[in-house]
Amino acid sequence: MQKAFGRKAVLLTFLLPAFVTYTVFVFVSIIWAGYYSFFEWSGVGTKVFVGFQNYITLLTTDSVFRMTVWHTFAYTAIDVVIQVFGGLLFAVLLSRIRKLRVFLQTMYYVPVVISSVAICQIFNKLFSVTPAGIINTVLGMFNPAWKILEWTSDPAKSLYVAAFVEGYKYLGLYMVIFYAALIAVPEELSEAALVDGATKFKEYIYIRIPYIKPVIIANCVLVLNGSLRSFEYSWLLTGGGPGNSSELMTTYMYKQAFSSMKYGYGSAVAVMIVIICLGVGFVFRRFTREESSE
Numbered sequence: 001m002q003k004a005f006g007r008k009a010v011l012l013t014f015l016l017p018a019f020v021t022y023t024v025f026v027f028v029s030i031i032w033a034g035y036y037s038f039f040e041w042s043g044v045g046t047k048v049f050v051g052f053q054n055y056i057t058l059l060t061t062d063s064v065f066r067m068t069v070w071h072t073f074a075y076t077a078i079d080v081v082i083q084v085f086g087g088l089l090f091a092v093l094l095s096r097i098r099k100l101r102v103f104l105q106t107m108y109y110v111p112v113v114i115s116s117v118a119i120c121q122i123f124n125k126l127f128s129v130t131p132a133g134i135i136n137t138v139l140g141m142f143n144p145a146w147k148i149l150e151w152t153s154d155p156a157k158s159l160y161v162a163a164f165v166e167g168y169k170y171l172g173l174y175m176v177i178f179y180a181a182l183i184a185v186p187e188e189l190s191e192a193a194l195v196d197g198a199t200k201f202k203e204y205i206y207i208r209i210p211y212i213k214p215v216i217i218a219n220c221v222l223v224l225n226g227s228l229r230s231f232e233y234s235w236l237l238t239g240g241g242p243g244n245s246s247e248l249m250t251t252y253m254y255k256q257a258f259s260s261m262k263y264g265y266g267s268a269v270a271v272m273i274v275i276i277c278l279g280v281g282f283v284f285r286r287f288t289r290e291e292s293s294e
Contacts, residue, residue, distance in 0.1 A: 032267075034271050037271050040054075042261040047264070054264055072228060083223050087171050090175040092182065108175055127151035152238050158246040177215065178215065178219070182212060185211050193206070230248060
């Protein structure tokens with residue numbers, strides 16, 4: 001068996017289906033989007049070649065796109081805090097308790113297996129104003145004015161609400177990953193720290209958490225990759241609104257390509273999303289690699 005798995009032909013056999021699927025649905029799609037971005041086209045009819053004009057307009061005169069870039073970065077930062085640091089905190093707490101651990105793990109993980117549409121519908125009911133949802137009802141007990149707080153329809157809150165909902169959904173996933181990493185830390189390291197007089201708090205700060213640093217970095221990359229191209233939560237909760245207050249790069253791309261029928265311009269936005277995601281990923285990996293080497 002070991003010899004069979006060591007053969008290149010066997011390895012290629014396992015890798016080929018995933019490679020073909022990824023190539024067809026990712027690389028080919030990017031190439032097509034890059035091709036269409038050089039045209040003025042509504043998706044049907046004749047395409048008019050405009051060269052780099054779509055990119056020039058996008059980067060120079062399109063203030064809405066620049067706003068969506070900042071919105072996406074803010075959205076991503078919130079998701080990193082909730083999913084990575086929140087997941088790590090919950091994993092630490094789970095590793096310290098003995099009773100009800102399995103029950104709590106299950107409850108925290110339930111949102112992960114619920115569909116995005118269902119999660120957004122649940123939070124639409126929770127944040128409802130008329131009739132008052134659970135959140136406004138509870139807040140209204142402390143201050144009657146809070147019973148009519150707008151959440152998804154308030155330009156100052158809509159972006160943060162959408163980011164919170166996505167962060168909440170996937171927090172359990174990263175909690176499980178961190179929990180598995182924490183319990184895999186060699187016990188002799190913890191015992192040595194405790195013998196040297198370290199408290200449980202210092203044991204986690206100086207032993208366990210530094211030991212799982214590669215896992216933390218990997219999870220940050222996963223959250224960055226998912227949040228920078230997030231679409232469904234902003235779209236389902238707010239539709240990118242009100243106005244453009246919660247517009248992300250992906251929702252803006254969708255509106256340009258399929259609502260405004262500017263397929264060429266929407267393709268240019270899609271290519272810019274790919275470039276920005278690759279750039280952020282490269283900078284993050286470069287920074288973490290240099291920090292690790294130091």
